[in-house]
Amino acid sequence: MSHISEVFLGLFVVFFAAQVGAEIAQRLRLPAVVGEITAGIVVGGSVLGWVQVNEPLEVLAEIGAVLLLFSVGLETQVEDLRKVGRVAVLVGIGGVLLPFILGAAWAKVSGIDTPKALFIAAAFVATSAGITARVLKDMGVLDHTTSRVILGAAIIDDILAMLLLAVVTSLQGGEALGWVGLLLVFIQAVGFVALIALVGTRVMRHSSPWLEVPINPLSPLTLSLALCLGLALAASFLGLAAIIGAFLAGMAAAETTQREALEKQLRPILALLVPFFFVVTGSKVVLADLGNLPALEALAIVTVLAVVGKVVGSGLGALRLGRLEALIVGTGMVPRGEVGIIIASLGQQAGIFTGQTYAIIIGMSLLTSMIAPPVLGALVKRGQAQSDLRREPSEAGAAIGEIEEIELQD
Amino acid sequence: MSHISEVFLGLFVVFFAAQVGAEIAQRLRLPAVVGEITAGIVVGGSVLGWVQVNEPLEVLAEIGAVLLLFSVGLETQVEDLRKVGRVAVLVGIGGVLLPFILGAAWAKVSGIDTPKALFIAAAFVATSAGITARVLKDMGVLDHTTSRVILGAAIIDDILAMLLLAVVTSLQGGEALGWVGLLLVFIQAVGFVALIALVGTRVMRHSSPWLEVPINPLSPLTLSLALCLGLALAASFLGLAAIIGAFLAGMAAAETTQREALEKQLRPILALLVPFFFVVTGSKVVLADLGNLPALEALAIVTVLAVVGKVVGSGLGALRLGRLEALIVGTGMVPRGEVGIIIASLGQQAGIFTGQTYAIIIGMSLLTSMIAPPVLGALVKRGQAQSDLRREPSEAGAAIGEIEEIELQD
Numbered sequence: 001m002s003h004i005s006e007v008f009l010g011l012f013v014v015f016f017a018a019q020v021g022a023e024i025a026q027r028l029r030l031p032a033v034v035g036e037i038t039a040g041i042v043v044g045g046s047v048l049g050w051v052q053v054n055e056p057l058e059v060l061a062e063i064g065a066v067l068l069l070f071s072v073g074l075e076t077q078v079e080d081l082r083k084v085g086r087v088a089v090l091v092g093i094g095g096v097l098l099p100f101i102l103g104a105a106w107a108k109v110s111g112i113d114t115p116k117a118l119f120i121a122a123a124f125v126a127t128s129a130g131i132t133a134r135v136l137k138d139m140g141v142l143d144h145t146t147s148r149v150i151l152g153a154a155i156i157d158d159i160l161a162m163l164l165l166a167v168v169t170s171l172q173g174g175e176a177l178g179w180v181g182l183l184l185v186f187i188q189a190v191g192f193v194a195l196i197a198l199v200g201t202r203v204m205r206h207s208s209p210w211l212e213v214p215i216n217p218l219s220p221l222t223l224s225l226a227l228c229l230g231l232a233l234a235a236s237f238l239g240l241a242a243i244i245g246a247f248l249a250g251m252a253a254a255e256t257t258q259r260e261a262l263e264k265q266l267r268p269i270l271a272l273l274v275p276f277f278f279v280v281t282g283s284k285v286v287l288a289d290l291g292n293l294p295a296l297e298a299l300a301i302v303t304v305l306a307v308v309g310k311v312v313g314s315g316l317g318a319l320r321l322g323r324l325e326a327l328i329v330g331t332g333m334v335p336r337g338e339v340g341i342i343i344a345s346l347g348q349q350a351g352i353f354t355g356q357t358y359a360i361i362i363g364m365s366l367l368t369s370m371i372a373p374p375v376l377g378a379l380v381k382r383g384q385a386q387s388d389l390r391r392e393p394s395e396a397g398a399a400i401g402e403i404e405e406i407e408l409q410d
Numbered sequence: 411m412s413h414i415s416e417v418f419l420g421l422f423v424v425f426f427a428a429q430v431g432a433e434i435a436q437r438l439r440l441p442a443v444v445g446e447i448t449a450g451i452v453v454g455g456s457v458l459g460w461v462q463v464n465e466p467l468e469v470l471a472e473i474g475a476v477l478l479l480f481s482v483g484l485e486t487q488v489e490d491l492r493k494v495g496r497v498a499v500l501v502g503i504g505g506v507l508l509p510f511i512l513g514a515a516w517a518k519v520s521g522i523d524t525p526k527a528l529f530i531a532a533a534f535v536a537t538s539a540g541i542t543a544r545v546l547k548d549m550g551v552l553d554h555t556t557s558r559v560i561l562g563a564a565i566i567d568d569i570l571a572m573l574l575l576a577v578v579t580s581l582q583g584g585e586a587l588g589w590v591g592l593l594l595v596f597i598q599a600v601g602f603v604a605l606i607a608l609v610g611t612r613v614m615r616h617s618s619p620w621l622e623v624p625i626n627p628l629s630p631l632t633l634s635l636a637l638c639l640g641l642a643l644a645a646s647f648l649g650l651a652a653i654i655g656a657f658l659a660g661m662a663a664a665e666t667t668q669r670e671a672l673e674k675q676l677r678p679i680l681a682l683l684v685p686f687f688f689v690v691t692g693s694k695v696v697l698a699d700l701g702n703l704p705a706l707e708a709l710a711i712v713t714v715l716a717v718v719g720k721v722v723g724s725g726l727g728a729l730r731l732g733r734l735e736a737l738i739v740g741t742g743m744v745p746r747g748e749v750g751i752i753i754a755s756l757g758q759q760a761g762i763f764t765g766q767t768y769a770i771i772i773g774m775s776l777l778t779s780m781i782a783p784p785v786l787g788a789l790v791k792r793g794q795a796q797s798d799l800r801r802e803p804s805e806a807g808a809a810i811g812e813i814e815e816i817e818l819q820d
Contacts, residue, residue, distance in 0.1 A: 002649075007472070011639050012636070015639055056468075222425075223429070225425065226429055236414050237415055239412075272632075
C-alpha cells in the first residue's frame with residue numbers, strides 16, 4: 001500500500017467510524033461525543049486495530065481540540081458573565097472547588113505525587129455545558145431559572161478550568177523549581193490568561209467595526225482562525241496547553257459583532273475536524289488497562305467522586321433556589337464531556353498519566369456524560385409536576401424577582 | 411522548542427502567510443491563489459526559510475487539495491453538461507487537445523521520456539473556471555453567451571483533465587508493462603472515472619430524499635465528506651491521484667438536492683484548509699531553479715505554449731460565435747490556477763518532475779492566472795463597445811436563437 005493510501009485509509013476510517021458512532025449514540029439518546037469516543041475505542045488498537053495513530057492523525061486531532069475549545073470560548077461572552085448572577089457564581093466556584101479537592105485527594109491516596117495529582121484533579125473540574133444544554137433544550141426549559149444558573153455556572157467553570165489547567169501544566173516541570181520559581185510560573189500562567197481574557201476581549205470589542213469591512217465574505221473567519229492558531233502557539237511557547245490559547249482567542253472573538261456569523265461558519269469546520277480528536281483519543285484507550293478488578297473499582301470510585309463533587313459542590317451554591325432546584329443544578333453540572341476528555345488526552349500526551357489513569361479519566365468523562373442526561377430529565381420532570389401542583393402566581397413572581405435582584409446586585 | 415510548539419508554529423506561519431498573500435493579491439486585483447502561492451515561495455526554503463514542510467503540513471495540504479477538488483466537482487452537474495451546447499463541447503475539447511499536444515511536444519523536445527512527458531502535458535490541460543468566472547462576474551457579463559460557453563467548456567475541461575490525469579498517473583509505473591498491461595491500466599482508470607461519474611451520480615440523484623432526513627443539521631455535509639475521503643482512498647488504492655476520487659465524489663454530491671447547502675457549508679472548511687495546500691506547494695519552489703537563463707527561457711516558452719494552446723485550441727471551437735467572441739472564449743480558458751498547480755504538486759511528490767520542471771509548471775500556472783484576467787477584461791470591454799455600436803435587436807435575437815438551437819440539438 002502506498003504511503004498516500006495509508007494516510008487516506010486512516011483519515012477515512014477515523015472519520016467514518018466517528019459518524020457511525022455518533023449516529024448510534026444519538027439513536028440511543030446519548031451525547032454524540034460518547035458515540036465518537038466509543039467508536040475510537042472500537043477501531044483502536046485494543047479491539048479492531050484498524051487505526052494506527054500516526055503523526056498526521058495526531059496533529060489533526062490536536063487541531064480538532066484547538067478548534068473545539070475556540071468554539072467553547074466563542075460561547076463565553078464577558079457580558080454574559082456579568083449577567084449570570086451571584087447564584088451562578090457560587091454554583092460555578094463550588095462545582096470547581098469540591099471536585100478538585102476530591103480528585104486531588106483520590107490521586108494522593110492512590111500514591112500519585114503532588115504535581116500529577118493536581119493535573120488529575122483538573123480533569124475532575126470541567127463541565128460540558130453542551131450536553132446539559134441539549135437536555136434542557138429538548139425539555140423546553142432552557143429559559144427557566146435553574147437552566148440559566150447551570151449555563152452561567154458552566155461558563156465560569158470553563159474559565160476556572162482553563163486557569164487551573166494553565167497552573168497545573170506549568171507545575172509539571174516544576175519539581176526542580178523552588179517556591180520562587182513556582183510562583184513565577186503561576187504568575188506567568190495566570191497573567192497570560194488574564195491579559196487575553198481582560199485586555200484582549202476589550203481590544204476585540206473596539207476593533208469590531210474594522211473587522212466588518214467586507215474585504216471578503218470570510219475575512220472575519222480567517223482572521224479569527226489566525227488568532228486562534230496564533231494564541232494556541234503563544235500558549236504552547238509559554239509551556240501551557242495550546243487549547244488554553246484557543247479558548248482565550250474564542251473569548252476575544254466572542255466580543256466582536258461577528259460572533260454569530262463565526263459560530264455558524266465554524267460549525268462545518270468542527271464537523272470535519274473534531275471527530276478526529278474524539279476518535280484518536282478513544283483509540284488510545286487500552287481496554288486491557290480496565291480489565292481487572294482494582295481498575296474497575298478505581299473507575300467506579302472516580303466516577304462517584306466526580307458525580308458527588310459536582311452535585312454537592314454546585315448544589316450547595318444553588319441551595320437558596322430550593323432543594324429540588326439545587327439538585328437539578330448540581331446534576332446539570334455533572335457531565336465532563338469534551339473538556340474532561342481534552343484534559344485527559346493532554347495528560348496522556350505529556351506522559352503524566354499511566355495508561356490505566358488515562359483509561360479511568362476517559363471512562364469517568366464518558367460515564368458522567370451518560371448518567372447525567374436521564375437523571376436530569378427525570379428531575380426536571382418532577383420539578384415541573386411539583387410546580388403544577390403548587391403553582392401560585394405570586395410565588396413564581398417572587399422567584400423571578402429574586403433572580404432579577406441577584407442580577408442587579410452584581 | 412517543544413514538538414507541539416513546532417507544529418503550531420508551522421500551522422500559524424502557513425495560515426497567516428496565506429492570508430497576507432491573498433489580501434495583497436486582491437488589492438492588486440490579482441487572483442487570491444497567486445498571492446497564496448507567492449506567500450508560500452516567500453516563507454519557504456528559498457527565501458525566508460520559516461516553513462519546514464513536515465509530514466503533518468504535507469497531509470493538511472493534501473486534505474486541502476482533496477477538498478478543493480471536491481468543491482470543483484460539486485460545481486460540475488451532469489445536467490449542466492447537457493445544457494452547455496455543442497460550441498462549449500468543441501471549446502472544451504479543443505482547449506484540452508492542443509495544450510496537451512503542445513505540452514507533450516515541449517517535454518519530448520526537452521529530452522523527457524514519454525510517460526513523464528505525458529504527465530507534464532496533463533498540467534497544460536487544466537482550466538481554472540474560478541478565476542475567469544470572477545472576472546466575468548465583476549464585469550457583469552456572467553449571463554452572456556461567451557461567458558456561458560467558457561464556464562460550460564471549463565466543466566468539460568475539468569472532467570477531461572481528471573480522465574487524462576488518471577491515465578497518465580497509471581502510466582508512470584508502466585515502463586515494464588507490455589501493451590496489454592497498459593491497456594488494462596487505461597481501462598481501469600477510465601472505468602473508475604466512468605463508473606462514479608455515470609452510475610454514482612445517478613445513485614445520488616435517487617438517494618437524495620434519504621439524505622434529506624434531518625437526523626442532524628450537518629448530516630448531508632458529513633456524509634459527503636465521508637464519500638469524499640472514501641473515493642479519494644479508492645482512487646489512491648487504484649494508483650490514481652486521490653484528488654480524482656474527490657472530484658468524482660463532488661460530482662456525485664452535486665446531484666443531490668443538498669448541493670447548494672453543501673457548497674455553503676464547504677466554504678469555511680476550504681477557507682481553513684486550502685491555504686495549506688497553496689502555501690506548502692509554493693514553499694517547495696526552489697527559486698534558484700529558475701535563477702539561470704535556460705530555466706527562464708523554458709518558463710517563457712512553456713507559458714507562451716500554454717497561452718497559445720488555449721487561445722487557439724478553445725478559440726477555434728468558438729469561431730462560429732464571431733472572431734472577437736472566439737478570442738474572449740480562448741482567453742477565458744487560459745488561467746490554469748489551482749488545477750494546474752495540483753497536477754504540478756502531484757508530479758513533484760511522485761518524483762516525476764525535477765525541481766526545475768516543478769518550478770516552471772508552477773510559474774506557468776501563476777503567469778497564466780495573472781495574464782488572463784486583465785486581457786479578458788479588455789477584450790470584454792471592446793466587445794461591449796462594439797455591440798453598443800452595431801446593436802440591432804434582430805441580430806441579438808438571432809444570436810440568442812442560435813444558442814438555443816445548439817442547446818436543443820444536443
